[in-house]
Amino acid sequence: MQQPAQEVMSTAEEQEKWLADAVALVQHNAFFMHRALDANNLRDALKYSAQMLSELRTSKLSPQKYYELYMRTFDELRMLEVFFKEESKRGRTNADLYELVQHAGNILPRLYLLCTVGSVYIKSKEAPAKDVLKDLVEMSRGVQHPIRGLFLRSYLSQISRDKLPDVGSEFEGEGGNVMDAVEFVLQNFTEMNKLWVRMQHQGPAREKEKREKERSELRELVGKNLHVLSQLEGVDLEMYKEVVLPRVLEQVVNCKDELAQYYLMDCIIQVFPDDFHLQTLETLLAACPQLQSTVDIKTVMSQLMERLSNYAASSPEVLPEFLQVEAFTKLSNAVVKVIEAQPDMPLVGAVSLHVALLTFILRVHIDRLDYVDQVLGGCVKKLEGKGKVKDNKATKQLVALLTAPLEKYNDVVTMLKLANYSKVMAHLDYETNKVMATVIIQSIMKNGTYITTADKVDALFELLRELIKDGEGLPAEEVDEEDFKEEQNLVARLVHMLVNPDPDEMFKILTTARKHFRQGGPRRLEYTLAPLVFSASKLVRSLQGREASEDSPVSLEKIFQFLHKTVEDLSMVPAPELALRLYLQCAEAASDCNMEPVAYEFFTQAFVIYEEEIADSKAQVTAIHLIIGTLQRTQVFGVENRDTLTHKATGYSAKLLKKPDQCRAVFACSHLFWVDDEGGVKDGERVLLCLKRALRIANAAQQMSSATRGSNGPITLFVEILNKYLYYYEKGNPQVTSNVIQGLLELIQTEMQSENTVQDPGVDAFFASTIRYIQYQKLKTDEVGERYAAIQT
Amino acid sequence: MSARKRTLLKVIILGDSGVGKTSLMNQYVNKKFTAQYKATIGADFLTKEVQVEDRLVTMQIWDTAGQERFQSLGVAFYRGADCCVLVYDVNVMKSFDNLENWRAEFLIQASPQDPENFPFVVLGNKVDVDGGNSRVVSEKKAKQWCTAHGNIPYFETSAKEDYNVDAAFQCIAKNALKNETEEEIYLPDTIDVTQNRPTKSSACEC
Numbered sequence: 001m002q003q004p005a006q007e008v009m010s011t012a013e014e015q016e017k018w019l020a021d022a023v024a025l026v027q028h029n030a031f032f033m034h035r036a037l038d039a040n041n042l043r044d045a046l047k048y049s050a051q052m053l054s055e056l057r058t059s060k061l062s063p064q065k066y067y068e069l070y071m072r073t074f075d076e077l078r079m080l081e082v083f084f085k086e087e088s089k090r091g092r093t094n095a096d097l098y099e100l101v102q103h104a105g106n107i108l109p110r111l112y113l114l115c116t117v118g119s120v121y122i123k124s125k126e127a128p129a130k131d132v133l134k135d136l137v138e139m140s141r142g143v144q145h146p147i148r149g150l151f152l153r154s155y156l157s158q159i160s161r162d163k164l165p166d167v168g169s170e171f172e173g174e175g176g177n178v179m180d181a182v183e184f185v186l187q188n189f190t191e192m193n194k195l196w197v198r199m200q201h202q203g204p205a206r207e208k209e210k211r212e213k214e215r216s217e218l219r220e221l222v223g224k225n226l227h228v229l230s231q232l233e234g235v236d237l238e239m240y241k242e243v244v245l246p247r248v249l250e251q252v253v254n255c256k257d258e259l260a261q262y263y264l265m266d267c268i269i270q271v272f273p274d275d276f277h278l279q280t281l282e283t284l285l286a287a288c289p290q291l292q293s294t295v296d297i298k299t300v301m302s303q304l305m306e307r308l309s310n311y312a313a314s315s316p317e318v319l320p321e322f323l324q325v326e327a328f329t330k331l332s333n334a335v336v337k338v339i340e341a342q343p344d345m346p347l348v349g350a351v352s353l354h355v356a357l358l359t360f361i362l363r364v365h366i367d368r369l370d371y372v373d374q375v376l377g378g379c380v381k382k383l384e385g386k387g388k389v390k391d392n393k394a395t396k397q398l399v400a401l402l403t404a405p406l407e408k409y410n411d412v413v414t415m416l417k418l419a420n421y422s423k424v425m426a427h428l429d430y431e432t433n434k435v436m437a438t439v440i441i442q443s444i445m446k447n448g449t450y451i452t453t454a455d456k457v458d459a460l461f462e463l464l465r466e467l468i469k470d471g472e473g474l475p476a477e478e479v480d481e482e483d484f485k486e487e488q489n490l491v492a493r494l495v496h497m498l499v500n501p502d503p504d505e506m507f508k509i510l511t512t513a514r515k516h517f518r519q520g521g522p523r524r525l526e527y528t529l530a531p532l533v534f535s536a537s538k539l540v541r542s543l544q545g546r547e548a549s550e551d552s553p554v555s556l557e558k559i560f561q562f563l564h565k566t567v568e569d570l571s572m573v574p575a576p577e578l579a580l581r582l583y584l585q586c587a588e589a590a591s592d593c594n595m596e597p598v599a600y601e602f603f604t605q606a607f608v609i610y611e612e613e614i615a616d617s618k619a620q621v622t623a624i625h626l627i628i629g630t631l632q633r634t635q636v637f638g639v640e641n642r643d644t645l646t647h648k649a650t651g652y653s654a655k656l657l658k659k660p661d662q663c664r665a666v667f668a669c670s671h672l673f674w675v676d677d678e679g680g681v682k683d684g685e686r687v688l689l690c691l692k693r694a695l696r697i698a699n700a701a702q703q704m705s706s707a708t709r710g711s712n713g714p715i716t717l718f719v720e721i722l723n724k725y726l727y728y729y730e731k732g733n734p735q736v737t738s739n740v741i742q743g744l745l746e747l748i749q750t751e752m753q754s755e756n757t758v759q760d761p762g763v764d765a766f767f768a769s770t771i772r773y774i775q776y777q778k779l780k781t782d783e784v785g786e787r788y789a790a791i792q793t
Numbered sequence: 794m795s796a797r798k799r800t801l802l803k804v805i806i807l808g809d810s811g812v813g814k815t816s817l818m819n820q821y822v823n824k825k826f827t828a829q830y831k832a833t834i835g836a837d838f839l840t841k842e843v844q845v846e847d848r849l850v851t852m853q854i855w856d857t858a859g860q861e862r863f864q865s866l867g868v869a870f871y872r873g874a875d876c877c878v879l880v881y882d883v884n885v886m887k888s889f890d891n892l893e894n895w896r897a898e899f900l901i902q903a904s905p906q907d908p909e910n911f912p913f914v915v916l917g918n919k920v921d922v923d924g925g926n927s928r929v930v931s932e933k934k935a936k937q938w939c940t941a942h943g944n945i946p947y948f949e950t951s952a953k954e955d956y957n958v959d960a961a962f963q964c965i966a967k968n969a970l971k972n973e974t975e976e977e978i979y980l981p982d983t984i985d986v987t988q989n990r991p992t993k994s995s996a997c998e999c
Contacts, residue, residue, distance in 0.1 A: 027979045028979075030979070031979050063866060064866055064867045064869070067866045067867060067869045068867075068869040068872075070869075071869040071870055071872055072872075075872075075873055078801060078853070079801075082800075082801070158837070158838070161837065161838075161839070162839055162840065168825075216865060217865050217866055217867075218865070218866070219865050220834055220835035220858075220863060220864060220865045220866055221835065221866070223834040223835065223863065224834045224835040224837065226834065227831075227832070227833055227834040227835070227837065228837075230831045231815075231819075231831070233825070266862075267832075267834060267863075270831075270832035270834075270860070270863070271831050271832050271833075271834060272831065273827075273829030273830065273831055274829065274830070275829070
């Protein structure tokens with residue numbers, strides 16, 4: 001006994017060997033057949049061709065190997081066919097030949113020969129094509145072995161292909177009419193389908209898988225009949241509708257075979273033209289729920305819808321046809337029915353059916369948003385009670401379902417009109433939902449879609465809720481920090497797309513957005529509140545200078561309150577540095593609106609944060625410079641408030657941790673007392689006080705550094721202070737004299753030559769270019785030049 | 794090779810789904826055209842008598858399924874082909890890119906004796922579409938490809954408008970006929986002497 005493993009291994013080799021043996025015998029007999037043909041010996045020709053054809057009686061070969069053998073004999077039979085033609089020219093009637101070949105001993109060779117003669121017989125028109133065809137298709141019943149029968153009938157189909165009494169064919173008329181042609185093909189198809197379906201019941205059950213594979217390989221032989229039908233000139237819509245389709249569908253439904261049903265439906269859809277399908281949709285679709293429940297009907301229907309969608313897209317002229325036959329209603333009803341008929345259909349199947357239907361609408365009924373919503377609604381119904389979808393494939397289809405309209409309409413606002421859109425989205429798992437939300441925001445950005453009302457903002461944020469707040473589906477594991485940052489930045493960018501030129505509505509939009517953002521928790525606020533502050537500041541600008549009207553619900557005061565609260569929320573994060581910046585922004589905006597108390601309040605808040613929450617020395621330096629800069633630009637304050645604030649600013653400047661930082665902050669404070677604009681403060685004395693104080697600090701720093709050596713801070717500081725002096729000198733500050741500058745110049749030169757000083761090319765260059773600047777100014781012939789004349793370099 | 798074989802030329806048409814293989818064949822053989830798309834299932838041939846120079850030959854033109862799922866039995870019919878016609882749609886880049894695959898696949902499956910010199914003909918179909926405005930494969934590009942693959946003859950065709958179809962098939966027939974690689978001549982190992990038939994020492998009687 002052989003081991004099973006060896007048996008398996010040898011199968012392929014065995015097949016090769018059997019085929020080789022059979023081919024050798026075919027060649028052998030063909031050789032003698034050719035000799036007989038050359039010798040015009042009909043008897044021998046028939047004998048050897050029959051022997052050759054006997055090889056096709058094998059039951060050992062797999063369909064593909066059998067096909068190879070079949071092609072060998074097929075080629076040889078073409079020679080025989082030519083000979084038969086010559087034979088009839090030599091005076092032998094085809095009827096004679098037709099009789100003669102029937103003497104072959106075995107049925108299979110006999111029928112192959114009969115078909116071959118039949119082909120010549122029809123061609124000669126000595127008998128009506130329809131009669132010969134009918135005879136051949138009837139006789140072929142004699143072979144009931146599935147593979148042999150299928151190939152024999154395939155041969156019949158092949159040789160008769162150009163001899164059917166089709167409309168416009170030379171065989172039409174006496175040879176019959178298109179009805180005969182259709183009958184012939186349908187009959188052959190029916191018989192082939194039976195042979196094919198019956199195969200599944202033959203042989204032992206354990207070989208079922210192998211048999212199914214073989215059946216699958218054989219499918220093209222059956223399907224080819226449908227191809228032949230579709231190529232018939234005489235099969236017009238009428239004929240297709242009345243005869244062809246009902247008869248084919250009858251076979252499909254009644255055979256109750258999963259493989260056959262799926263394949264033949266696929267064939268019907270692919271081989272017949274689009275307009276036929278459109279005009280017979282009801283019939284075709286009615287067959288779908290009648291198929292076996294295991295048939296992958298969703299693929300079949302999806303393919304049909306895809307075909308029709310492409311057809312609709314091919315030309316606008318065909319669209320009225322779709323409307324006329326109410327294609328959408330029919331397809332949509334069919335989808336519902338199929339889903340009902342196949343309760344075991346996996347979720348992915350049902351969803352992909354909806355995707356196909358949606359694609360169809362987007363191609364055919366682009367203006368029918370109600371249809372789109374209806375399809376989404378159908379899907380929602382299927383998903384009811386299922387919660388978050390876990391199946392990956394189904395999720396993919398859901399994403400396709402949601403993405404398709406987004407890509408088609410390129411307008412999120414349109415999506416917001418679809419009541420079922422967010423319901424479908426709610427079934428996506430947390431991660432996918434976030435991806436989808438990202439896609440939506442990207443669509444808004446890409447297409448420049450503005451969201452212009454508070455209601456729409458509400459609806460949109462509802463859609464994007466997984467990005468905006470922690471949902472229920474939040475996974476336990478830590479979210480990737482980078483991803484989180486990226487997502488939140490995207491949400492932040494979205495804020496700038498929420499706009500309406502009407503201040504009332506805009507204010508509502510902002511309030512709505514903040515309401516949603518506040519639910520996002522501290523981690524998100526850091527990203528989302530800042531753009532909101534800027535958006536509100538923009539609104540301030542638009543209202544600025546406008547008369548406040550009594551009945552307007554929005555006022556500058558309200559917006560500033562809104563701003564105040566918004567920045568205040570950042571303390572939850574906490575993000576003091578950001579809050580400080582934003583307070584300063586607000587202060588400046590309030591100043592521009594001439595609202596002194598409000599501006600003062602924002603500064604106060606900024607100082608409170610500085611005092612209480614900013615502890616890092618570097619952050620302090622940055623913060624104090626921001627404060628100084630903003631305060632310098634803020635013109636709204638009266639003397640008293642201004643004094644208080646500048647006093648604080650200079651005070652904190654002098655208290656910074658490092659001397660150089662102190663020095664720089666202090667000389668920066670000098671600008672608080674000298675605003676170069678028209679009508680700006682010009683308090684030369686206090687400027688000088690600041691500069692002197694900065695010098696003192698620089699001196700102190702220098703002494704410290706001589707002690708430690710190596711630090712090159714102080715000299716740079718002196719040069720920087722020198723530049724400040726020059727600035728004020730040039731601006732005409734009477735307190736800054738040429739003597740002071742002269743003194744400072746000498747001080748720096750001495751310091752630089754001091755042996756204690758470490759050489760620093762940077763500082764040297766800085767000083768050198770300062771000197772060059774002075775020299776340059778001296779050359780001027782105007783007031784400035786005169787002024788500089790007093791300085792010696 | 795027998796005179797009978799000589800007069801029968803086998804031509805295989807290959808190319809992506811929807812490039813117009815069936816339409817080209819129908820236009821050439823039946824002078825008919827339909828714009829409707831109908832998929833082809835399996836392999837199917839039509840014959841046409843054609844005059845090549847001074848010889849009358851029968852061309853057996855095999856149309857094939859462009860969609861793989863409709864060619865489930867394999868491609869045994871490639872065997873013995875005298876010429877292979879590669880078709881693409883000048884408006885679809887992918888169909889042009891795939892010529893490479895179709896050609897390679899044919900050479901592997903048909904395994905002709907002299908693959909280097911096996912006659913191919915390339916047809917760029919659908920040149921009529923949109924007055925040529927939607928075409929994406931230039932004639933130059935197609936010709937370059939043909940030159941690079943052993944000077945394959947190239948034709949721009951329109952099955953719809955019957956443009957260049959006859960000329961293309963005339964060339965196909967000519968090249969198929971030139972394909973002189975003879976089929977292996979079968980010599981029986983043993984001759985059954987018990988059979989009552991005179992046997993000759995030479996196997997070939999031509």
